Amino acid sequence: MQNSIIYVDNNATTCVAPEVFEAMKPFFGPEYFNPSSMYPSAGNVAREIKSAREKIAGFFNMDTENEILFTSGATEGNNHVIFGSAAANPTRKHIITTMVEHPAVLEVCREMERRGYRVTYLPVDRQGRVSKADFVRALEPGNTLLVSIMHANNETGVKFPIQDLARITKETDPEILFHTDATQAVSKIPYSLSKDGPKSPLSMDLRYVDFLSCSGHKFHAPKGAGFLYIRKGTRVRPFLIGGHQEGGRRGGTENVPYIVGMATALEIAFRSYFEDHGKLMELQRYFESELLARIPDVEINGTEADRMPNTTNVSCHFVEGESILYELSEYGIYASSGSACTSGSLEPSHVLRAMKVPFTAIHGSTRFSFSRYNTREEMDRILEVFPEIIARLRAASPFSRENRHD
Numbered sequence: 001m002q003n004s005i006i007y008v009d010n011n012a013t014t015c016v017a018p019e020v021f022e023a024m025k026p027f028f029g030p031e032y033f034n035p036s037s038m039y040p041s042a043g044n045v046a047r048e049i050k051s052a053r054e055k056i057a058g059f060f061n062m063d064t065e066n067e068i069l070f071t072s073g074a075t076e077g078n079n080h081v082i083f084g085s086a087a088a089n090p091t092r093k094h095i096i097t098t099m100v101e102h103p104a105v106l107e108v109c110r111e112m113e114r115r116g117y118r119v120t121y122l123p124v125d126r127q128g129r130v131s132k133a134d135f136v137r138a139l140e141p142g143n144t145l146l147v148s149i150m151h152a153n154n155e156t157g158v159k160f161p162i163q164d165l166a167r168i169t170k171e172t173d174p175e176i177l178f179h180t181d182a183t184q185a186v187s188k189i190p191y192s193l194s195k196d197g198p199k200s201p202l203s204m205d206l207r208y209v210d211f212l213s214c215s216g217h218k219f220h221a222p223k224g225a226g227f228l229y230i231r232k233g234t235r236v237r238p239f240l241i242g243g244h245q246e247g248g249r250r251g252g253t254e255n256v257p258y259i260v261g262m263a264t265a266l267e268i269a270f271r272s273y274f275e276d277h278g279k280l281m282e283l284q285r286y287f288e289s290e291l292l293a294r295i296p297d298v299e300i301n302g303t304e305a306d307r308m309p310n311t312t313n314v315s316c317h318f319v320e321g322e323s324i325l326y327e328l329s330e331y332g333i334y335a336s337s338g339s340a341c342t343s344g345s346l347e348p349s350h351v352l353r354a355m356k357v358p359f360t361a362i363h364g365s366t367r368f369s370f371s372r373y374n375t376r377e378e379m380d381r382i383l384e385v386f387p388e389i390i391a392r393l394r395a396a397s398p399f400s401r402e403n404r405h406d
């Protein structure tokens with residue numbers, strides 16, 4: 001049955017781009033030196049890290065490349081922000097986040113509650129949006145330490161208006177720190193982090209954001225590398241304490257190949273931004289309109305909200321999600337139910353629960369997430385197979401209209 005794989009789980013991870021792989025190779029071979037060592041060959045390696053840092057600072061219009069901390073990914077970045085800002089600002093005891101964050105924020109917030117902090121988890125509406133009124137009400141001048149709100153949700157692709165929320169935060173109390181987990185948006189949305197505002201009208205103005213975290217493996221760099229943006233002058237304590245690397249703010253020998261790979265991946269992403277963005281929007285529009293036309297009792301989550309063009313989260317009523325994924329994989333189609341981090345448990349997704357997706361649909365939710373490597377032909381193949389699978393599973397499901405007697 002299986003020909004070749006159709007990979008539509010790009011919010012879980014992406015393939016390493018061939019150019020990225022090539023750029024990393026020398027650092028697994030002759031350029032293996034520790035960048036902190038004193039001989040000239042090590043100096044060359046240190047210069048490669050510096051060059052990657054400068055490139056990334058340029059892509060995001062940062063005021064200085066020292067605002068970048070290379071990390072192992074967004075989990076580390078998020079932990080650094082929450083624990084490190086609390087340690088540096090001990091008089092403030094309140095954190096604001098949303099109910100739909102990734103566990104790398106939510107679980108850290110729960111830990112902060114155990115340590116005596118109060119956390120406001122903002123609810124979302126049926127489309128996955130936060131209310132600005134709720135947000136403004138939650139801010140406590142003089143007491144709120146940190147706001148941590150993701151840019152794009154990993155399960156639904158729904159975007160939060162972080163540009164406005166960060167500005168409102170600083171207008172309310174400039175000492176409240178603003179963090180965004182931008183893991184699903186970095187490379188797909190151009191940002192400007194400079195305090196002087198964007199150079200290009202196309203970039204989103206993030207001058208009020210203090211921290212931004214991401215993971216390279218969501219944009220065709222390898223897993224286990226990311227960076228954390230920390231605005232110059234922000235009060236935060238180190239999270240990983242050890243050597244003097246990263247200006248003493250993050251101990252640990254730098255992951256040289258992955259840092260170089262991540263800079264290359266971003267270079268490719270921004271070079272082909274318009275082409276990729278246009279292609280993804282077109283694929284999503286086609287895929288979603290055909291899904292709605294071909295499958296009865298189906299809804300696309302967050303469809304009325306501002307959403308990423310690479311994510312389609314579809315809830316099919318009266319059918320069970322894990323079986324959908326199994327059946328899809330039998331056809332070589334790799335998708336996901338909810339977030340990969342929580343699949344494996346039978347608990348329905350915390351994101352869809354927060355959006356109040358009905359019980360009959362929440363179990364039949366599938367996330368398709370695309371990359372620039374996906375094609376229209378692949379969409380056609382999924383559109384051929386998926387409705388068939390849903391019809392078959394519904395016929396056998398205790399959730400189906402026909403089989404329910406309640």
Ligand code: PMP
Nearest residue numbers: 073074075102104154181183215
């Ligand atoms: N935040 C978001 C929004 C994510 O999607 C992910 C990855 N699923 C993470 C954080 C964690 O990233 P990593 O596992 O690479 O540390």
